[in-house]
Amino acid sequence: MTIAxxxxxxxxxxxxxxxxxxxxxxxxxxxxxxxxxxxxxxVYYSLTAVDPVTQARSFTLDQFRTLFSDPEFVDPLITxxxxxxxxxxxxxxxxxxxxWLVARTDMPMTRTIRAxxxxxFVTPPFLGAVAWEILxxxxxxxxxxxxxxxxxxxxxxxxxxxxxxxxxIFVIACYTFPYVFVLIAxxxxxxxxxxxxxxxxxxxxxxxxxxxxxxxLALPALLAGALIAFLQAMILFGxxxxxxxxxxxxxxxxxxxxxxxxxxxxxxxxxxxxxxLVLTVILLRGQAMILGRxxxxxxxxxxxxxxxxxxxxxxxxxxxxxxxxxxxxxxxxYFALFNAAFSPIATTxxxxxxxxxxxxxxTFFELSSTKVALKNTFLLxxxxxxxxxxxxxxxxxxxARQAVRGHRVLAFLATAPIAIPGIVLGVGLFLSxxxxxxxxxxxLWILLIAYITIELPAAYQQLQSAFKSVHPELEEAxxxxxASRLRALRDVTAPLLRTSVLATWCFIFVSxxxxxxxxxxxxxxxxxxxxxxxxxxxxxxxLGAISVLGISMLVLTFIVVVGVSRIPGFGAGxxxxxx
Amino acid sequence: xxxxxxxxxxxxxxxVISAAATPSRAQSPAAEAVTPALIEAARKxxxxxxxxxxxxxxxxxxxRAFEAKYPGIAVRIERTGSERQFVRLAQxxxxxxxVADVINASDAAHFIVWKRSGWLAPYLPDEVAKFxxxxxxxxxxxxxxxxxxxxxxxxxxxxxxxxxxxKSFADLLDPKWMGKIVKAHPGYxxxxxxxxxxxxxxxxxxxxxxxxxxxxMQVQSSVDPPKKLAAGERAVMADGNDFTLIQLKEQGQxxxxxxxxxxxxxxxxxxxxxxxxxxxxAARLFQSYLLSREGAQVLCDFAAQQSAHPQVTxxxxxxKLADIKVxxxxxxxxxAEAEQIKKRYVSIFKV
Numbered sequence: 051m052t053i054a055x056x057x058x059x060x061x062x063x064x065x066x067x068x069x070x071x072x073x074x075x076x077x078x079x080x081x082x083x084x085x086x087x088x089x090x091x092x093v094y095y096s097l098t099a100v101d102p103v104t105q106a107r108s109f110t111l112d113q114f115r116t117l118f119s120d121p122e123f124v125d126p127l128i129t130x131x132x133x134x135x136x137x138x139x140x141x142x143x144x145x146x147x148x149x150w151l152v153a154r155t156d157m158p159m160t161r162t163i164r165a166x167x168x169x170x171f172v173t174p175p176f177l178g179a180v181a182w183e184i185l186x187x188x189x190x191x192x193x194x195x196x197x198x199x200x201x202x203x204x205x206x207x208x209x210x211x212x213x214x215x216x217x218x219i220f221v222i223a224c225y226t227f228p229y230v231f232v233l234i235a236x237x238x239x240x241x242x243x244x245x246x247x248x249x250x251x252x253x254x255x256x257x258x259x260x261x262x263x264x265x266x267l268a269l270p271a272l273l274a275g276a277l278i279a280f281l282q283a284m285i286l287f288g289x290x291x292x293x294x295x296x297x298x299x300x301x302x303x304x305x306x307x308x309x310x311x312x313x314x315x316x317x318x319x320x321x322x323x324x325x326x327l328v329l330t331v332i333l334l335r336g337q338a339m340i341l342g343r344x345x346x347x348x349x350x351x352x353x354x355x356x357x358x359x360x361x362x363x364x365x366x367x368x369x370x371x372x373x374x375x376x377x378x379x380x381x382x383x384y385f386a387l388f389n390a391a392f393s394p395i396a397t398t399x400x401x402x403x404x405x406x407x408x409x410x411x412x413t414f415f416e417l418s419s420t421k422v423a424l425k426n427t428f429l430l431x432x433x434x435x436x437x438x439x440x441x442x443x444x445x446x447x448x449x450a451r452q453a454v455r456g457h458r459v460l461a462f463l464a465t466a467p468i469a470i471p472g473i474v475l476g477v478g479l480f481l482s483x484x485x486x487x488x489x490x491x492x493x494l495w496i497l498l499i500a501y502i503t504i505e506l507p508a509a510y511q512q513l514q515s516a517f518k519s520v521h522p523e524l525e526e527a528x529x530x531x532x533a534s535r536l537r538a539l540r541d542v543t544a545p546l547l548r549t550s551v552l553a554t555w556c557f558i559f560v561s562x563x564x565x566x567x568x569x570x571x572x573x574x575x576x577x578x579x580x581x582x583x584x585x586x587x588x589x590x591x592x593l594g595a596i597s598v599l600g601i602s603m604l605v606l607t608f609i610v611v612v613g614v615s616r617i618p619g620f621g622a623g624x625x626x627x628x629x
Numbered sequence: 630x631x632x633x634x635x636x637x638x639x640x641x642x643x644x645v646i647s648a649a650a651t652p653s654r655a656q657s658p659a660a661e662a663v664t665p666a667l668i669e670a671a672r673k674x675x676x677x678x679x680x681x682x683x684x685x686x687x688x689x690x691x692x693r694a695f696e697a698k699y700p701g702i703a704v705r706i707e708r709t710g711s712e713r714q715f716v717r718l719a720q721x722x723x724x725x726x727x728v729a730d731v732i733n734a735s736d737a738a739h740f741i742v743w744k745r746s747g748w749l750a751p752y753l754p755d756e757v758a759k760f761x762x763x764x765x766x767x768x769x770x771x772x773x774x775x776x777x778x779x780x781x782x783x784x785x786x787x788x789x790x791x792x793x794x795x796k797s798f799a800d801l802l803d804p805k806w807m808g809k810i811v812k813a814h815p816g817y818x819x820x821x822x823x824x825x826x827x828x829x830x831x832x833x834x835x836x837x838x839x840x841x842x843x844x845x846m847q848v849q850s851s852v853d854p855p856k857k858l859a860a861g862e863r864a865v866m867a868d869g870n871d872f873t874l875i876q877l878k879e880q881g882q883x884x885x886x887x888x889x890x891x892x893x894x895x896x897x898x899x900x901x902x903x904x905x906x907x908x909x910x911a912a913r914l915f916q917s918y919l920l921s922r923e924g925a926q927v928l929c930d931f932a933a934q935q936s937a938h939p940q941v942t943x944x945x946x947x948x949k950l951a952d953i954k955v956x957x958x959x960x961x962x963x964x965a966e967a968e969q970i971k972k973r974y975v976s977i978f979k980v
Contacts, residue, residue: 190860213846299979310716311816311971312715312967417685484723484724492726492728590853591852591856
């Protein structure tokens with residue numbers, strides 16, 4: 051009798067354990083299809099060329115020879131590196147102090163500040179670029195007009211020129227700094243103050259505490275932020291597509307895009323994307339080396355509220371700093387867009403005498419693509435966010451807990467797409483899914499696959515760092531009590547992570563809506579999305595309609611994000627450390 | 630048993646193939662009137678997709694006029710510049726996606742390629758048969774001129790006095806225009822592709838090499854330089870649609886059109902029904918409407934463009950095409966040299 055009970059128990063355990071494996075291999079298979087397929091096509095294309103006579107593909111290194119010798123490609127490569135480094139540094143310099151102010155000081159209105167940073171994140175980079183064009187075009191820009199009005203400077207003098215390399219770097223930094231801010235603020239949120247208290251009790255000054263406790267604890271987040279900012283700037287297509295042409299230079303992404311002008315040169319485009327892939331792999335390795343083996347597990351079964359530092363009279367410069375930072379990506383651009391929505395000419399200030407409803411009427415009643423594009427965009431956003439979050443959750447669990455043997459491969463696969471410019475991934479997917487067995491081009495599925503693939507790295511990194519900061523002791527406890535890995539994940543870890551999961555869902559949703567570069571390769575007239583519609587409108591300079599669409603998109607996105615965070619039992623308001 | 634529309638279509642497709650087999654002899658299809666049966670069949674389809682490389686407010690206006698005349702048939706417009714549209718269509722057709730019903734482009738060379746690929750349907754609306762001069766009709770009845778305009782110069786009247794304004798392409802090379810010129814790009818715009826060919830033929834590529842030294846602001850579509858002038862972003866434009874300038878001036882914007890002394894590049898935009906159109910009847914009805922006196926008049930009135938239809942009358946006060954010195958268009962030459970032109974342009978202007 052006494053023997054039968056443990057045997058039964060053992061049987062049950064084995065059964066549960068087995069259930070875990072098919073799920074894991076399923077996810078690995080999905081990842082392989084998502085990522086390996088388009089990359090293989092890209093590598094194949096970059097190394098082959100079609101013989102004009104026989105129509106056969108044969109091996110060649112011509113593409114790479116052109117890439118590294120022709121100044122037409124070398125110049126954009128250098129420009130891209132300059133842009134990525136500069137805007138990454140700018141992002142960190144702005145986002146780190148701001149994240150600290152919001153998370154660790156008694157700064158008032160932190161919820162509003164976070165919401166406004168979210169607003170700058172929700173703003174697609176191409177829309178921000180259009181808005182900054184309205185503000186800072188050298189002659190017609192509103193800020194330059196103001197400058198001339200105030201100083202009495204002559205017509206051809208200007209304060210700002212957005213059609214320049216610094217102008218482009220500035221606009222890119224404006225819309226990548228939220229990535230860094232969110233990472234740093236969240237990390238600082240999670241650092242309990244008992245370590246800082248210990249330092250203070252041992253006689254450390256505030257400076258010592260900051261240098262030896264807070265900064266090292268926040269460093270992984272800052273590094274991850276700098277890396278994401280660098281990569282985002284490197285693969286960004288939207289802002290350069292708006293500003294680089296009038297400024298008279300190319301970045302790698304706009305150059306790759308121009309390779310698809312007639313006659314399309316997909317081989318060269320594939321080759322041009324590979325240096326970006328290599329660079330990213332090196333950077334990711336570098337990050338891993340810097341962080342080394344230091345563990346930063348700070349959320350265990352127990353924890354303490356962070357204690358907020360009193361700013362005192364420092365509040366004034368701090369508030370000023372935050373206001374200026376928020377002016378640049380949010381207040382000023384949206385002022386410009388609102389102005390353009392009601393103005394006959396985008397760069398003319400609206401007055402009661404010239405205000406017009408024409409742009410709104412045109413966008414919603416004359417423009418025949420508006421409805422289709424809005425519907426597709428929000429459908430794709432919700433689907434990509436749901437599927438992408440699930441995928442990222444399981445993968446980051448497997449890698450954070452090193453639950454399967456191939457977890458390093460899995461981690462690499464999940465991070466790899468970040469190195470592929472969306473526009474090139476678009477080509478890879480185009481090559482993969484325009485031939486049997488899966489003919490998906492022309493359907494929303496191909497866009498869904500593109501979005502999930504593109505957003506996976508960021509979603510994975512977010513959830514992975516969240517997993518890392520939850521100590522496995524809680525899961526281990528639940529597994530010792532007989533739960534399978536999946537059950538422990540569902541019942542213990544996932545609830546602890548629900549803020550992160552929710553944040554990831556919203557992140558993918560918003561990123562999908564912002565996405566332009568892959569969509570611009572993969573859309574057809576029936577599967578058009580708002581970003582592509584705006585891009586098409588920009589081609590012919592219809593700034594009024596762009597403004598109306600952009601503002602509508604922002605409002606709808608906010609409704610969805612707020613709505614999701616109000617779902618009962620899933621609320622963003624619940625504080626992780628209190629559970 | 631009456632032949633169905635599909636049978637008729639297959640029959641006409643066969644006719645094209647046999648025409649292609651004997652290319653020396655042009656075989657124009659018989660003229661077709663807009664019959665109640667066609668309208669009824671089009672209404673059953675309920676929609677028509679128009680790939681139109683045309684200023685959106687203009688194409689949407691024509692679409693709404695069509696919808697008003699034929700209620701129940703919605704027009705969906707897909708707008709991109711001609712050069713991107715050309716790639717898009719090839720990409721879609723390469724993947725067996727047939728969405729486009731009717732197509733318009735400002736690079737007439739594209740129609741030569743599409744016709745050669747056998748993508749266009751022969752369809753001759755009776756008004757075209759009756760009124761259109763031969764040079765605006767494809768001899769095989771596959772495409773017809775839907776609108777004509779020129780690429781011109783222009784200036785912002787707040788920034789430039791009329792007596793200082795450039796009168797010719799040569800004037801743009803004056804150092805006083807350094808950093809003040811806006812122009813559109815032949816990699817995106819069919820109008821500019823066509824214009825670049827004509828200017829290079831008449832003035833030589835040296836003109837562009839000198840122009841590039843003036844720190845020109847590059848935009849994509851030929852619709853955009855006039856808008857940049859109206860906004861005061863640049864003082865003069867080196868190319869772009871004259872009709873957009875005319876529209877803006879009539880709205881009270883501070884812009885003025887200049888037809889250059891050397892002649893203005895002539896832009897002739899055909900329109901065609903696609904053979905694989907998913908809505909073949911609505912496509913034909915739309916083609917008939919666009920080329921009819923009524924449809925062409927909408928385009929002429931609203932968008933200040935000219936029609937090949939002799940009965941279409943220009944608004945009083947607007948300049949007639951006949952009074953403008955134009956360069957000669959040559960779609961066949963553009964078709965042959967397109968790749969070279971783009972390559973050379975990029976090497977000169979660096980973007």
